[in-house]
Amino acid sequence: MNHVTVHREQYSRNQSDLYLAFELGNKTWKLGFTVGFAQRPRQRTIAAGDLAAIEVEIALAKKRFGLSEESRVVSCYEAGRDGFWLHRYLMPLGVRNLVVDSSSIEVNCRARRAKTDKMDVGKLLAMLIRYDQGEKKLWSVVRVPTLEQEDRRQLGALAGLTPTPYQSGDGAWERGISKCGNRYIRSIAIEIAWDWLRYQPHSKLTRWYQERFAHGSPRLRRIGIVALARKLLIELWRYVETGVIPEGAVMKGQQLRG
DSSP states (O other): OOHHHHHHHHHHHHTTOEEEEEEEOSSEEEEEEESSTTSOOEEEEEETTOHHHHHHHHHHHHHHTTOOTTOOEEEEEEOSTTTTHHHHHHGGGTEEEEEEOHHHHHHHHTOOOOTTOOOOHHHHHHHHHHHHTTOTTSSOBOOOOOHHHHHHHHHHHHTTOOOSTTOOOHHHHHHIIIIISOHHHHHHHHHHHHHHHHHOTTSHHHHHHHHHTTTSOHHHHHHHHHHHHHHHHHHHHHHHHHOOOOTTOOOHHHHHHO
């Protein structure tokens, strides 16, 4: 079997696959769809973070290219400030998503790009197809961290720390907030933790603090409030990102109704 035959078979097989590339902006996201090199990409623009629109556009793209609802979807986007929550959203939908290291694209393309530059969806699509067809050295795919690892990284940013990416270890982060973080943010985090104990007495975090530290010495309570601040920052960050309310917490409207 010669090279031309192999390429034709790969191209024929990939006609049943839908390729999707994201260009993630602050206010809008650009989506590019195609089924192969010979097909002109279908491009759409949606509001940033509009997940429902992504599902609608995937369904419309499958219909546009004559694919079945069960057709495989392969997607990619460049790693950046949006992190990995989009990746985690796509996976349960059956989408095989790749988070790509931007610096590896710069090297492999042999072209200088500013760090803030985004590769357009057309070029990303072309590279995605080549990668899926076997050119694994085309770019570097980022290893997606666990939720716990990412929470710790975001916590470090909030506390003014610059640890090694995805550094783990409760002790390291606790010392970071108590000693190495931005002093202003550290003090705010601890003040919020004290307020949390006062206004959310039935939350899981408050119960955790009361069981372990509330009846100890003043020194132990200070250690405990730092640990609570660390856990609370993670929970509040998750609430901002996903809307998940910290377990046992009561919102203001619920308190009024009660």
